[in-house]
Amino acid sequence: xxxxxxxxxxxxxxxxxxxxxxxxxxxxxxxxxxxxxxxxxxxxxxxxxxxxxxxxxxxxxxxxxxxxxxxxxxxxxxxxxxxxxxxxxxxxxxxxxxxxxxxxxxxxxxxxxxxxxxxxxxxxxxxxxxxxxxxxxxxxxxxxxxxxxxxxxxxxxxxxxxxxxxxxxxxxxxxxxxxxxxxxxxxxxxxxxxxxxxxxxxxxxxx
Numbered sequence: 001x002x003x004x005x006x007x008x009x010x011x012x013x014x015x016x017x018x019x020x021x022x023x024x025x026x027x028x029x030x031x032x033x034x035x036x037x038x039x040x041x042x043x044x045x046x047x048x049x050x051x052x053x054x055x056x057x058x059x060x061x062x063x064x065x066x067x068x069x070x071x072x073x074x075x076x077x078x079x080x081x082x083x084x085x086x087x088x089x090x091x092x093x094x095x096x097x098x099x100x101x102x103x104x105x106x107x108x109x110x111x112x113x114x115x116x117x118x119x120x121x122x123x124x125x126x127x128x129x130x131x132x133x134x135x136x137x138x139x140x141x142x143x144x145x146x147x148x149x150x151x152x153x154x155x156x157x158x159x160x161x162x163x164x165x166x167x168x169x170x171x172x173x174x175x176x177x178x179x180x181x182x183x184x185x186x187x188x189x190x191x192x193x194x195x196x197x198x199x200x201x202x203x204x205x206x207x
Contacts, residue, residue, distance in 0.1 A: 010036050015079040022070045030070070033079060034063065041087050044149050048091050050138060058094060062087045081160045088146060088164055095142070136186035144179035151176055 010018075021029035041062060045055035065086050073082075137148055143165075150161035151172075162172035 010080065012078065016076065018079060019073055019077045020075065023073055023075070025071070030067070033066070037079070037083050038063075040154055041083060044084065044154060045087055045091060047137065047149055047153075048088075048142065048146060049094065054094065058087060058090045061090055065090075078160065080154075080156060081163050084150060084154065084156065084161075084164045085166075132187050132190050133183070135190070136183045139186055140179055140182055144175050144182065147172055147175040148179045148183070 018029050018033055022033070038059070042055060042059050045058050045062075046052055049055045049058065062083060066083065137145060140148065146165060147161065150156045150164060151158055156164065158172050158176070159169045162169040165172060167175075
């Protein structure tokens with residue numbers, strides 16, 4: 001079964017309507033916002049924290065922040081950038097309190113949404129590539145990793161992603177460019193290691 005993730009993008013106009021309803025105390029507005037953003041926020045926090053249980057705790061706090069701030073939101077608030085900013089800041093606070101990041105865990109969710117492979121061979125190649133890509137992104141420094149996740153996975157505009165990270169759009173673009181270079185290098189290194197291992201195994205089996 002495919003582990004591909006469907007990302008729901010909320011149009012800016014709809015976000016503003018939801019904010020207006022939320023400010024007015026419409027509880028159903030929160031339910032709609034939760035349905036639209038919960039999985040996206042969980043995916044982002046899981047990849048940043050690299051620990052599912054930590055991500056879930058940070059996600060719960062993110063929603064609590066929205067509830068407590070609902071009436072004070074500005075009418076022109078963009079929900080996507082606002083929620084990812086809160087989630088990202090909570091993660092940063094968590095890291096500062098622990099000094100270092102948690103160890104890599106096996107419960108990372110799939111990184112890249114994509115189409116289903118068409119044949120068994122395609123599926124095997126597709127899954128192998130995604131696993132290498134997931135591992136490569138997990139090795140990125142946090143500042144590069146969050147840039148990739150926000151722009152490439154969550155599909156935020158670079159200017160919105162920069163706002164989430166509290167940096168300029170130009171610096172965000174530089175981090176994204178550097179992150180892509182590192183990912184390419186890491187995947188290349190993985191391919192080289194795999195090929196070397198196959199050659200060694202072939203030599204042993206022939207011997």
